[in-house]
Amino acid sequence: xxxxxxxxxxxxxxxxxxxxxxxxxxDYEIVAVDADAEAPNLHIVFNVxxxxxxxxLISAKTARITDACIECGMCDNVCIYEAIHIVNRxxxxxxxxxxxxxxxxxxxxxxxxxxxxxxxxxxRTAHTPYGLLVSAELDVGKPNSGKLVTEEKNIAKQxxxxxxxxxxxxxxxxGIGCQVIASFSGANKAILIAEPTPSSLSxxxxxxxxxxxxxxxPYLVINKYGINPGFDGIEKFAEEKGLEIIGRIPYESAVxxxxxxxxxxxxxxxxxxxxxxxxxxxxxxxxxL
Amino acid sequence: MKITVxxxxxxxxxxxxxxxxxxxxxxxxxxxxxxxDVECPNDHILLSTKLENEEIVxxxxxxxxxxxxxKCGVCIEECAENALLKFKEGYPFLMPTLCSGCRTxxxxxxxxxxxxxxxxxxGYTYHTKLSENLELVTGKLENGEERSxxxxxxxxxxxxxxxxxxxxxxxxxxxxxxxxxxxxxxxxVIAVTEPTPLGLHDLEMILKLLNKLNLxxxxxxxxSDLSDISHDSMVEKYGGEIIAEIPMSDxxxxxYVEGVPVVVKYPExxxxxxxxxxxKRIEEVISWT
Numbered sequence: 411x412x413x414x415x416x417x418x419x420x421x422x423x424x425x426x427x428x429x430x431x432x433x434x435x436x437d438y439e440i441v442a443v444d445a446d447a448e449a450p451n452l453h454i455v456f457n458v459x460x461x462x463x464x465x466x467l468i469s470a471k472t473a474r475i476t477d478a479c480i481e482c483g484m485c486d487n488v489c490i491y492e493a494i495h496i497v498n499r500x501x502x503x504x505x506x507x508x509x510x511x512x513x514x515x516x517x518x519x520x521x522x523x524x525x526x527x528x529x530x531x532x533x534r535t536a537h538t539p540y541g542l543l544v545s546a547e548l549d550v551g552k553p554n555s556g557k558l559v560t561e562e563k564n565i566a567k568q569x570x571x572x573x574x575x576x577x578x579x580x581x582x583x584x585g586i587g588c589q590v591i592a593s594f595s596g597a598n599k600a601i602l603i604a605e606p607t608p609s610s611l612s613x614x615x616x617x618x619x620x621x622x623x624x625x626x627x628p629y630l631v632i633n634k635y636g637i638n639p640g641f642d643g644i645e646k647f648a649e650e651k652g653l654e655i656i657g658r659i660p661y662e663s664a665v666x667x668x669x670x671x672x673x674x675x676x677x678x679x680x681x682x683x684x685x686x687x688x689x690x691x692x693x694x695x696x697x698x699l
Numbered sequence: 700m701k702i703t704v705x706x707x708x709x710x711x712x713x714x715x716x717x718x719x720x721x722x723x724x725x726x727x728x729x730x731x732x733x734x735x736d737v738e739c740p741n742d743h744i745l746l747s748t749k750l751e752n753e754e755i756v757x758x759x760x761x762x763x764x765x766x767x768x769x770k771c772g773v774c775i776e777e778c779a780e781n782a783l784l785k786f787k788e789g790y791p792f793l794m795p796t797l798c799s800g801c802r803t804x805x806x807x808x809x810x811x812x813x814x815x816x817x818x819x820x821x822g823y824t825y826h827t828k829l830s831e832n833l834e835l836v837t838g839k840l841e842n843g844e845e846r847s848x849x850x851x852x853x854x855x856x857x858x859x860x861x862x863x864x865x866x867x868x869x870x871x872x873x874x875x876x877x878x879x880x881x882x883x884x885x886x887x888v889i890a891v892t893e894p895t896p897l898g899l900h901d902l903e904m905i906l907k908l909l910n911k912l913n914l915x916x917x918x919x920x921x922x923s924d925l926s927d928i929s930h931d932s933m934v935e936k937y938g939g940e941i942i943a944e945i946p947m948s949d950x951x952x953x954x955y956v957e958g959v960p961v962v963v964k965y966p967e968x969x970x971x972x973x974x975x976x977x978x979k980r981i982e983e984v985i986s987w988t
């Protein structure tokens with residue numbers, strides 16, 4: 411079983427829910443995949459102190475202008491990333507925007523552009539008290555964090571083939587772009603999280619569209635339930651789409667405190683009403699497993 | 700002058716800070732607010748306005764005229780995304796979802812007229828006039844599209860084409876090049892964070908990105924009374940400055956759920972005064988430049 415936890419909007423509780431679910435379901439041999447390479451957080455929820463393995467992922471390329479440059483500016487005309495600028499009357503490439511596509515090299519009349527491999531980021535793995543964790547970190551300013559996520563999922567799938575684990579739970583990034591699409595690849599079920607605000611609804615609609623597009627069975631969890639009693643947009647949307655609501659987690663001050671304590675909420679405050687509701691969600695997930 | 704609100708982690712309050720600051724600055728200046736969170740744009744929701752004046756964001760994709768193709772394979776070799784394939788002695792063909800639109804295949808093709816221009820829709824931009832002094836430019840990624848960068852660039856181009864005293868960018872969460880493109884050339888960068896280990900971790904990632912761009916951050920700690928985690932040493936390490944702490948308040952929560960920004964609904968409240976103070980700091984920067 412490959413389950414992805416996503417929300418579109420950031421900060422609505424993906425890592426809190428993922429952390430608690432994995433803690434409750436630790437007997438099921440789950441690999442946790444932190445699929446937010448631009449802001450990875452799951453290792454903090456699990457209080458990981460030491461990585462089992464850490465390696466660079468080189469899947470990006472980058473261009474550099476050499477001294478042979480005659481300042482003709484043809485590279486600038488073709489760069490769709492707007493990565494070329496002029497510093498002290500010399501053409502230069504902004505490394506933090508370049509995707510290494512090679513269009514500049516293709517048009518350069520004097521062969522003054524070198525393309526080389528670049529580090530995309532780092533892939534890390536850890537043993538936690540709850541099972542295996544794969545995490546990734548994008549080298550800041552680099553393109554295509556989705557490639558890191560794809561690599562993470564490959565590692566998790568490899569572990570399953572080797573019998574080291576049985577299931578995957580992916581904590582997706584905010585948004586609906588490359589990282590989230592890579593997280594959805596091969597998933598069976600998606601747990602979507604929303605909070606009762608119009609912004610969160612707007613983002614839920616976008617991420618729900620992706621689950622339909624990729625044919626992943628979606629389920630909904632409403633977090634911070636009750637903070638906005640006048641707003642029923644989330645529930646209306648769920649009804650309209652036949653989206654099953656598997657949990658309504660009330661807002662509680664124990665949630666931020668558990669983050670500060672670097673413990674999954676269900677361990678930090680097991681008797682809180684939020685933890686009780688997460689346990690019900692875990693029972694639903696347990697049946698899937 | 701360009702100002703950017705960013706932060707690394709999702710859900711820390713970037714859009715809340717950006718919209719309230721835009722409204723405060725618009726009392727005195729001509730402001731264009733740019734919602735560069737193209738995967739999940741929400742500024743128009745916080746401002747309770749509809750998106751108007753839609754323009755399509757197109758990305759090049761190759762179209763082959765096989766009557767001219769010699770099957771030399773150069774386009775396939777040079778495609779950095781491996782988006783072009785051929786079977787044995789066949790003609791090259793495109794895997795559309797992998798194509799980055801960089802045009803390298805067309806630029807390297809030795810037979811002119813073989814690779815023609817086609818395009819795909821990757822997103823939309825909008826331009827909404829909110830008042831005499833405040834306009835909103837929004838980028839919105841097409842559903843199912845992985846590449847958010849071209850839509851960020853299109854929104855940036857459209858916004859900077861509007862004459863204004865201040866262009867205020869609100870970025871995506873994360874630290875990739877789609878965030879860097881929104882930040883670069885800013886005179887002031889405001890990084891919004893929260894006092895949790897997750898907020899602190901992701902703040903470090905965005906501060907690293909800002910260092911690469913030779914920029915210093917003004918850090919705003921949102922929900923500052925959530926815990927006593929200090930950002931001081933982190934901010935000091937990267938040469939930034941904490942310019943404001945916004946405690947949790949009923950006014951912010953109420954205005955958020957009701958869709959009326961706090962500076963409009965509760966102009967005398969503490970958070971509104973904080974936004975006025977940040978606006979004053981920005982005013983000082985404007986007066987120097």
